[in-house]
Amino acid sequence: MQCSHFADTAIIAKCDGKTVGFVSGYRIPSRPDVLFVWQVVVADEARGQGLAGRLLEAQLATEACRGIRYIETTITKDNAASRALFAKFAKKHRVNMEEYPHFDRHTHFNDQHDSEYLIRIGPFSQ
């Protein structure tokens, strides 16, 4: 679904023919100026070089993302790399980053998965 239904708002990075990075997302139907980032992943060997940040940058610059004012995603408390990625992106664009409890470990995940927090960054002025 991420690569077919939402292909316009997904992006991949390749190195020597191998996929080393992937970002997917979609415009939230009831709030189309918000891009929800669904998945961000960079291959082990390509991490720590700013690739995820560059993929987010490239995704936001596509025609499909024209008019996007906010990016939202969900992140667990312990995902330091992902948190650093979005915090750095917000800082670079000089926009706010807000965080709210979203999916609760007990209420939504039956204690099988850590709580997910909604991260919201923006407004972007494109």
Ligand SMILES: CC(C)(COP(=O)(O)OP(=O)(O)OC[C@H]1O[C@@H](n2cnc3c(N)ncnc32)[C@H](O)[C@@H]1OP(=O)(O)O)[C@@H](O)C(=O)NCCC(=O)NCCS
């Ligand atoms: C999150 C992820 C995509 C980051 O990819 P990346 O290309 O290595 O990220 P970047 O190089 O753009 O780094 C962005 C910032 O995060 C920081 N960072 C990267 N890995 C980190 C880690 N393990 N702990 C703390 N900070 C980290 C970087 O230092 C950088 O900040 P800085 O430039 O101010 O130092 C990658 O770690 C990953 O694929 N993780 C597994 C999948 C995942 O958790 N996805 C997110 C949830 S859907």
